[in-house]
Amino acid sequence: MVLEYLPVLILMVFALGFAVVTIVMSDMLRPNKPEKVKSSTYECGAPLFTDARGMVSIRFFIISMLFLLFDIEAAFLYPWAINYNVLGLFGFVEIVIFIIILLVGYFYAWRKDALEWE
Amino acid sequence: MDGMILKIIFILIKILIIFGATMFIAGWTTWVERKIIGHMQLRLGVMRTGPHGLLQPLADGVKLFFKESIVPEGCDRATFELAPILSLVPAIMSLAIVPFADKITIAGRTFEPFVANLNIGILYIFAWSSLSPYGLIFAGWSSNNKYSLLGSLRAAALVISYEIPFGFSIIGVLMMVGTMNLIDIVHAQPDIFHYFIFRQPLAALIFFISIVAETNRCPLDLAEAESELVAGYFTEFSGMRFSFFFLAEYISMFVIASMFTVFFLGGWHGPVLPPILWFLIKTYLIVISYMWLRATLPRIRYDQMMSFCWKVLLPLSILNIFLTACYIN
Numbered sequence: 351m352v353l354e355y356l357p358v359l360i361l362m363v364f365a366l367g368f369a370v371v372t373i374v375m376s377d378m379l380r381p382n383k384p385e386k387v388k389s390s391t392y393e394c395g396a397p398l399f400t401d402a403r404g405m406v407s408i409r410f411f412i413i414s415m416l417f418l419l420f421d422i423e424a425a426f427l428y429p430w431a432i433n434y435n436v437l438g439l440f441g442f443v444e445i446v447i448f449i450i451i452l453l454v455g456y457f458y459a460w461r462k463d464a465l466e467w468e
Numbered sequence: 469m470d471g472m473i474l475k476i477i478f479i480l481i482k483i484l485i486i487f488g489a490t491m492f493i494a495g496w497t498t499w500v501e502r503k504i505i506g507h508m509q510l511r512l513g514v515m516r517t518g519p520h521g522l523l524q525p526l527a528d529g530v531k532l533f534f535k536e537s538i539v540p541e542g543c544d545r546a547t548f549e550l551a552p553i554l555s556l557v558p559a560i561m562s563l564a565i566v567p568f569a570d571k572i573t574i575a576g577r578t579f580e581p582f583v584a585n586l587n588i589g590i591l592y593i594f595a596w597s598s599l600s601p602y603g604l605i606f607a608g609w610s611s612n613n614k615y616s617l618l619g620s621l622r623a624a625a626l627v628i629s630y631e632i633p634f635g636f637s638i639i640g641v642l643m644m645v646g647t648m649n650l651i652d653i654v655h656a657q658p659d660i661f662h663y664f665i666f667r668q669p670l671a672a673l674i675f676f677i678s679i680v681a682e683t684n685r686c687p688l689d690l691a692e693a694e695s696e697l698v699a700g701y702f703t704e705f706s707g708m709r710f711s712f713f714f715l716a717e718y719i720s721m722f723v724i725a726s727m728f729t730v731f732f733l734g735g736w737h738g739p740v741l742p743p744i745l746w747f748l749i750k751t752y753l754i755v756i757s758y759m760w761l762r763a764t765l766p767r768i769r770y771d772q773m774m775s776f777c778w779k780v781l782l783p784l785s786i787l788n789i790f791l792t793a794c795y796i797n
Contacts, residue, residue, distance in 0.1 A: 354584060354586060355584070355586070356475075357479045357482075357483070357564065358561075358583070358584050358586070360476065360479050360480060360483060361483055361560070361563070361564050361583055361584075362557075362561060365557045365561055366553070366557060368487075368560070369552075369553040369557055370553065373552070373708055376533050376537070376708035377537065377708075379534060380534050380536050380537060380707060380708075381534075381536050382536060383536065384538070384539070388538055389538055389539060389541050390540070390541060391542060391612055391704070392540075392703055393614070401542075402613050402614045402616070403612065403617065406617075409625075410624075410625050413628070413629060413774070414625070417628040417631070420632045420782070421631065421635070424632065424635040424639075427636075427639050427789070428590075428591065428639070431639045431642040431643045432642055432648060433646075434793070435643075435646050442793050442794075445789075446790075446793075449789075453786070460779070465774075465775060465778045465779060466771075466775070467770065467771030467775065
């Protein structure tokens, strides 16, 4: 059982190794001549006057909260979907109740304009 | 103990072959893309390096490898270095369970042409694909550039939004198969009449649309909308670090297209030709249809895209689950 995941572990070491070694190799072989203008932040040629890390629209936060909600729901649905053939009518009724509860929250978010971007 | 070492060496060789083949495919997909889009726009595309520009990906790779990698001032060094690695590693990791073909028995030894056969196959893919927004966010935040930050926020919000219909659309298939193992899902589609694209057409459509957004491809590629955000989250990256984002994009494009093949097009099944070839042909047809989309459609506005995901795709995918449940009962 655990042995099934051995290739995954090896691949992970391999992938990290590949990424790090490629970057280190490239860093050793490439030219490195930093200068003031070259390393300044790109801003269409105009000089910077503020830091980029300012305020961010609240929309992104709401979207991430909604994502959390629905992603957890998806996590609950997976085991149910696998066993659906075994559960029969009982599973069907149960999931309809589950989805209805979720849809109430979904339409609430819709009515509260959480899905709008104006 | 010796058997263990032998096994590890064997796995390493297999990883090297599969990784090498994928890098080759990813590299030359850039060539195919430039050629296809060129011809669709009545241009020739790349022509200079080698016959019909065939050596262009190699030249690009060498160039990017030896290019100076500029670190912008005011950047957060640690996250700036981590971001390219964090986007490439998940892409390579999801390669592990792509089932290129069934187990082959040669001279009494079974050989598996895939890295791992996990019974949680689908969850594995979702786990790695939901790690990719970290790379985007790190890249955008660390560069201290307004374009990068806006691009990365848009990208992350987009990817997580489309992850929901992406995850839900598969549930219909899972209910009909009753397993999350990718090999078993392919076994459930032995001939063209059993392909899930015909049994779950709505799910296939939702899945196809959401994978375009998941891999940040045009017309849903607002993260790197050149006309408004320069290059989006990797504006400040150059050299090898820049190429990592591209590599990640092309590898995950290939992996996710192969997931479409597994779930809806019957994987390696097909007449006459060997299974591996069928798998690659089907996957590549999906990849080419991405390019076709990019050449045909204009970019969609961000608010339109978000509301399309939340107000159309999400209810449709829940409806699909409900319909499938009714159908099976």
